[in-house]
Amino acid sequence: MLWLYLHFPHLLLDHIRRSRENHGALVVVEGSGQKVIQACPEARAQGVQAGMRLKTAISLIPELGMVRADHQQEARILEDQARWLYRYAAHIVLVPPDGLLAEVGSLQRLYGGLSAVWQTVEQGLNERQLNAWVAVGHTPLAARLIARTGKGECTADKGHILRTLGQMSLLAAEFDDKTRIRLQRIGLNTFGEVLALPSNELARRLSPETLAHVQKIQGNRADPQTPWQPPHYFRQQADFVQEIEHSQGLLFPLQRILSELEEDLCWRQQDTDSLSLVLRHRHQEPTRLRIRTSGPEHRADAFLDLIRLRLEQHPLKAPVTSLVLLVKRFLGREAATGQDLLGETQDLNEAWQTLISRLQARLGENALRQLSPQADHRPERSWLASDVLARHKPWVQDHSRLPRRPLWLLKGPQALTETPPVWLSGPERISGGWWDGQRVHRDYYIAQLASGQLAWVFRDIGGGWFVHGWFG
Amino acid sequence: MSELLNTLMQDARVWQGHRQTRTTQPAEPTGYQVLDNQLGGLGWPRGALSECLLDAPGIGELHLLLPLMQRVCAEGKTVFWLNPPHTPYAPALAREGVNLNQVVLINTEDEGDFLWTLENCLRSPVTGLVMAWPGKLAAREIRRLQLAAEAGSNVCVLFRERRYAEQNSPAALRLALAPGEHQDLKVNVLKRRGSWPGQCCSLAMNQRADLAFRESPRVVQGPWADQSR
Known part of the structure; x- marks a missing residue:
């Protein structure tokens, strides 16, 4: 061996x-702060040596x-x-x-x-x-x-x-x-x-x-060594000698860390979709930022771009003494699945991820929603807004048998203030929800208001009239 | 005098209506033949802003864009709804054949975010159509959006109130929408880049409530009707 x-x-x-x-010039001083232990070449060039008293060193290099x-x-x-x-x-x-x-x-x-x-x-x-x-x-x-x-x-x-x-x-x-x-x-x-x-x-x-x-x-006697196992996460820390007050100053060390992350991910043949960034302050609780991409990503540029956006949105609350980048979630890297000879599909997938990640980084994750129909008769519950997921899910369901509904649904029913001059169709009775306590018992009509708007109005069991949607 | 006029004309310093050349700009058909004819056979301009000016929702403004929405989704591109005033009703969109995986709803809090988001969407190659409800916009901001739209080749439709018709705008196409007598949609072309405005047409929109073949209203009168209406 x-x-x-x-x-x-x-x-x-x-x-x-x-x-x-x-x-x-930079030196490392021992725990009690009296003696210089290590000195960088710049400091050594100006006469500072390891073992020197700190006061002497400072008088040499203020x-x-x-x-x-x-x-x-x-x-x-x-x-x-x-x-x-x-x-x-x-x-x-x-x-x-x-x-x-x-x-x-x-x-x-x-x-x-x-x-x-x-x-x-x-x-x-x-x-x-x-x-x-x-x-x-x-x-x-x-x-x-x-x-x-x-x-x-x-x-x-x-x-x-x-x-x-x-x-x-x-x-x-x-x-x-x-x-x-x-x-x-x-x-x-x-x-x-x-x-x-x-x-x-x-x-x-x-x-x-x-x-x-x-x-x-x-080598005449055995000297067994316990091997070290790499942890299943990526963690890098940058410590600053002088506190950093502007987020711009964080980008330089981040760039190095992120390119190391990219290299690390390349070696692992993995991607990640969430980074956690901890900024430590001297007297305050550390700031924790969670940066998410909408899809698996490994490029340092893309991460840096997202972090830059986040830092622009959230200015530093205090000067930063050190930053830690932690990645715990790893995803297997997907091979390019594009059937396209020119690889255009892959490009679009990437562009989609970049766009969505950028938007989410600036607007917050809840600002972007995707809709899907749900199997429920009650109009409030027959749709669902969810987080934006990866692109190119198959869309196989056939929805042409769904009943005719307005394209606009109001966020809540609004009281009908006038008598509609034209009644076009109805009533359609929707009654349900006895199973979960959200009882709905209504008769829906299609009517045209005096303003020309085509409305989806209903009369509920209490006799009140409401507008619930517009035929946009 | 005529010599002076001749010089001006030869230098092309005076614009003459009859010499107007037809410009070709990339466009997407609206899906309504009547409207396409009014728009010079083109449709929604690509890589430029369009404006729809209307007073209230529910007059068929979404159905005006539905053929384009269906086509964009079928092509695998994304439709962005930016700050819609109400919830787009998912079952209705699905029924119309819109792939909801390609529909993304974005809500922004302030105006800066709105413009930034719209710009980013417009510049991305994944975008097919952006529909935005901006509220108040200064002409300078519309100009900024117009530039962003030119950077991509998407259709971008802003929905604004009718009162902005007087305000000038760098948008390439401006349509005033008003409800008609029989659930139809009256479209008035206020501005069209490269050609004359002023065309009017009326689009039948009663299919949006399945009323196309029903002459008479089919409201079943209940015992309650007279008291409450």
Whole structure:
């Protein structure tokens, strides 16, 4: 087995930097806010270094952007990276707080050699604007140790790997402090010298745990790893150094997230029809927006367009500190079903979805309705308004046997204020609803009013006269 | 003097009625031969606004558009009803052979949304017909709609009140609708792009209440009739 280890030296910094439009100096400070832990290249160019006191850093760069380290956030970002790596490798192990391990021995044939795997991963890292130190090792621990020293090479040769490990200092080999001091007192300085010791001596003089550690690095002892399983949802978060006050400023990070979503959906061969967008504020409840498309969709442009519309309709109620995009609902991607040689049908389907989604995004979902007849004698209940559904449902029912009815139905019966001069037909008795309490007992007539309108009027059981529809 | 007139005429700076050329614009037949004849054999203009001016619903205004609605649905295009004053009655539409899957009802809250929606519908290739009840509209807004209509090739019919007949409008076709004596619909062409207005015709509309072949009213008189009417 061969293992590939990705060590992210400053993951949080990279994560924040890539959702920023301007590239000002940026540092990550430790939880208590005293010390700089990580500094971006711009900050380093101006003299800020990791380990520096924050006050010193600010006096060097007054407009310094600061982010507080947050373990939960780091774990989440690491998981994002694991989800991305899952495209290339199946067996992935999370090594918190800043590492990913992937089994690549089985991938060599698929990619055509280890160097091809290496290149694919490096390319992906570049596209994602992430800094990572990559290394290959024959055991998980060997890969990890080499990666963390930054001396990773693309080789599957065990001897070469062991030589690289041999030159490593004891500190880099991750012995605990007590063991390291004992080893130094024995007179050992590199890991190679520890490896040269006979194993039973090592266990007797130091401790069995130290032997286990060494053997795990060497590969003489099993080191089982629990594989990570990707979640069944897509979640991306962008955190902002400076709060964003205008919705325009949200579109830039959203664009990146949405194109990642598009890529993710492409890999899954799935579509989605609802996104949920959470905007977090500093002092208020987060704003939750639900963006729905009328049909399965995967294009980032289409989503961005809808979100832009929504944000135009609902201005931000407070400055935004971070945004989260969550997709939980996935739909199987439909193959193009168009029988049309030129593919025109498909285009129309897409255009329909785009139009309906746009309208729903601006007007709200209840503004658009579709009608259908219902089997009921009562005029109020013989129709139904429902949400707009996908296009091209078959329309097979034969409705020519339905009775003659007006094209306009009033929203409720209106009192008839005049005596119609012309009576044309009637009465038609409609009586029903005794089964559900909505009793209707009426005689319907067709009459022409003095204004020339052709009305559908009825007289109910109480003797009142009402207009219920117009023959438009 | 005549020399002056000749120069003006040769420069084509004076428009002359008899030299008027017939313009051909894309159009959809209305389905009523009488009306088509009055509209130069064309019908509803496509890619332009049409206006129907009427005072009250129930005079056959929907039946005027029904043949077009049926055709548009059969072609698989969509009919949008934008802010209708009453509910389109689904069983009646289904009975007339309108595919209700192709009918979408939209209600907007304010005028900005109305114009935006109408523009979006007009520009989309899925739209076949848009029927809109705008209420009050400024001439500038109708101009904006006219431009949106030109971007697509759909029929767009605005239903407005008769009193707007005096207000000028960039719509390509304006019809004033009034009820006739025998449940028919009198159509008066107020404006027609590329030709003379002023034509009148009357369309028989009594089929809309199944009254076509019944000369005498068939109201059964009940014992209550005299008291309550």
